[in-house]
Amino acid sequence: MAHILLVEDDSSVRKALSRGLALYGHEVDTAATGQEGLAKAAGAELVVLDIMLPGMSGFEVCRSLRASGQTPIVMLTALSDDLDVVGGLEAGADDYVVKPVEPRVLDARVRAILRRGAPAGGGVLQRGALELDSGSLTVSKHSRPIALTPTETRLLFHLASHPEQVFTRQQLLEAVWEHDFLGDSRLVDNGVQRLRAKVEDDPASPRYVQTVRGFGYRFGPF
Incomplete structure (x- = not known):
């Protein structure tokens, strides 16, 4: 395997x-x-x-x-x-x-x-300056590649595929980490923090991966 x-x-x-x-x-x-x-x-x-x-x-x-x-x-x-x-x-x-x-x-x-690193099929998502290729599971910003871990990649693709939809931490745990129990939300918060450090111009004021206080996270709106 x-x-x-x-x-x-x-x-x-x-x-x-x-x-x-x-x-x-x-x-x-x-x-x-x-x-x-x-x-x-x-x-x-x-x-x-x-x-x-x-x-x-x-x-x-x-x-x-x-x-x-x-x-x-x-x-x-x-x-x-x-x-x-x-x-x-x-x-x-x-x-x-x-x-x-x-x-x-x-x-x-x-x-x-x-x-999380398995091929996801063809298609390219353009989200602002980000380009997400779901065939090769690669991400670029302003045409420059961004190196993401498999977890960061899956988290970004999941959020970007549902723009402006709010996901709770538990929903992201199940979708990205495949934890089918009431898991540890710190996995999600830390994953978001690391992802923002790589894709955002200003991680402290995120444009792409936004926090919805009291609920969870969403991609956009811009």
């Missing part, structure tokens, strides 16, 4: 998740430290990254990976602590799961993220 890099210092967890993901059809490479993870990340289609690592933390690894590319990242945390969750999302993670996690749950998250 996918080439996954699992960065986890606990050998028992590393072996269990690696074996479980392999049973679901994934090719899994592993690393026990952040430095080793960075060295092996180049060929991975997705990185599953523990926060608590010896030496270089998962936050540092995540920021480094995000600075050098758009590879999807799922953070592993032993606690659903706000600081861990927010820190991982702000570092650039696409999603997170709380340990202990069953391989089938992690597999579901992995597959959901990978679907």
Whole structure:
């Protein structure tokens, strides 16, 4: 299914998740430290990254990976602590799961993220200075390409395909992150924040991805 890099210092967890993901059809490479993870990340289609690592933390690894590319990242945390969750999302993670996690749950998250990069069919959307090509899933502004992660791409395409329609955070969680439960709205808020930083002229006064206070987000109006 996918080439996954699992960065986890606990050998028992590393072996269990690696074996479980392999049973679901994934090719899994592993690393026990952040430095080793960075060295092996180049060929991975997705990185599953523990926060608590010896030496270089998962936050540092995540920021480094995000600075050098758009590879999807799922953070592993032993606690659903706000600081861990927010820190991982702000570092650039696409999603997170709380340990202990069953391989089938992690597999579901992995597959959901990978679907965000799947071809969406032909057609080009022109929205202001933005051009969204749904065939190649590429975005440009003033004819200059914008590098987006799969999550950011899917969020932008979903909003832009329904201009001026207001979506709640829960609706976006279901449509973009494929969370079919009352999920964590911080995933949406952080995703919007990162998307605005890339597509808006002034992220503090967004033109494209606008906030509707008390409800959620919409694309436009201009």
